[in-house]
Amino acid sequence: MKTVLITGANRGIGLETSLVFAKAGDKVFATMRNPDNAIELKERILKDKLEIVVMKMDVDSDDSVNECISKIYQDSGSVDVLVNNAGIERHGAIEEMDISVFKEVMETNYFGIVRCVKAVLPKMRESKKGCIINIASVAGRISSSPLAPYAASKFAVEAFSEALAQEVKSFNIRVGIIEPGIINTDMARDIRHGEPNSNYPQSFRFGGMFAASLENPTSPIMVADTILSVAESESWTLRHPVGPDAQPFLDWRKGMTDEQWVDWNAQNDDDWYDAVKETFGLDARINVD
Structure with a gap:
């Protein structure tokens, strides 16, 4: 013991x-x-x-x-x-x-x-x-x-x-x-609620990816x-x-350069949501609709 x-x-x-x-x-x-x-x-x-x-x-x-x-x-x-x-x-x-x-x-x-x-x-x-x-x-x-x-x-x-x-x-x-x-923890469920009033789009749309992932929780x-x-x-x-x-x-991530990673996350909303859908099969827009 x-x-x-x-x-x-x-x-x-x-x-x-x-x-x-x-x-x-x-x-x-x-x-x-x-x-x-x-x-x-x-x-x-x-x-x-x-x-x-x-x-x-x-x-x-x-x-x-x-x-x-x-x-x-x-x-x-x-x-x-x-x-x-x-x-x-x-x-x-x-x-x-x-x-x-x-x-x-x-x-x-x-x-x-x-x-x-x-x-x-x-x-x-x-x-x-x-x-x-x-x-x-x-x-x-x-x-x-x-x-x-x-x-x-x-x-x-x-x-x-x-x-x-x-x-x-x-x-x-x-x-x-x-x-x-x-x-599937309280922490992850909190992230899924984005910050809609931010000047930075990542603060809101990233929560959509978490929300989509938690549709099939681990x-x-x-x-x-x-x-x-x-x-x-x-x-x-x-x-x-x-x-x-x-x-x-x-x-x-290991297959990307640092610059590619920065660009991937700096995309405009439509391109980023499309990229998440294509790459991970997740509809991150579910947190927006």
């Missing part, structure tokens, strides 16, 4: 990840900013009689992270698997978002991971074992307007994780990066199963795209 710490576990990917680890026989510490909001998770714990401990932890706070993880060590003696899932998303045109938005997203999505990793590394290093899984995104390798704040934070997660993997391998600590595509359970598989394996593979659109989208 492993001791597993999961951040942002109150809903979506974090909730499902907590459940799959517990059902696999592991002891799970499911952490979140507001445990009172974890109604569904608590119901599932009672229904299935799962060994999941719900705890309060705000990844934006040094004190909160250190206090929570210290309690986990007092209870279990170790953290065998850390799943850094906590994250937020903000979208819009760069000119039209306040600088505080960029700072808020980076604080949670990037510095939150840094805090948690630094809190568990000493004991993992001493015991010469452990697994750290960071939830990034396809948006951590492909930047699209209007996701500048989110993509920037996930690019940072990718870079941090790649450097971390180099540092800790000699201590037998594995690092994995999970890169979901469009997954469950967060697929991501949770991948996270469990990575933790249970002995693989040192670093990156793990998840979802039917993830690897195809990465491959498609």
Whole structure:
């Protein structure tokens, strides 16, 4: 039985990840900013009689992270698997978002991971074992307007994780990066509602692509199963795209120059909608009609 710490576990990917680890026989510490909001998770714990401990932890706070993880060590003696899932998303045109938005997203999505990793590394290093899984995104390798704040934070997660993997391998600590595509979560459903009053067309029409994709949704359970598989394996593979659109989208982007990518997203509305339909088979106009 492993001791597993999961951040942002109150809903979506974090909730499902907590459940799959517990059902696999592991002891799970499911952490979140507001445990009172974890109604569904608590119901599932009672229904299935799962060994999941719900705890309060705000990844934006040094004190909160250190206090929570210290309690986990007092209870279990170790953290065998850390799943850094906590994250937020903000979208819009760069000119039209306040600088505080960029700072808020980076604080949670990037510095939150840094805090948690630094809190568990000493004991993992001493015991010469452990697994750290960071939830990034396809948006951590492909930047699209209007996701500048989110993509920037996930690019940072990718870079941090790649450097971390180099540092800790000699201590037998594995690092994995999970890169979901469009997954049926609250975050994705929020993106589908564009910004119709923006001066920049990308702020609205990109939401149409998400709305079209969510017509055939991919469950967060697929991501949770991948996270469990990575933790249970002995693989040192670093990156793990998840979802039917993830690897195809990465491959498609890889076949373009940077200039072609910029031009593709800078097209006028009609040409962009037609290109999305032709390339992905998605009618992004459904969010417009």
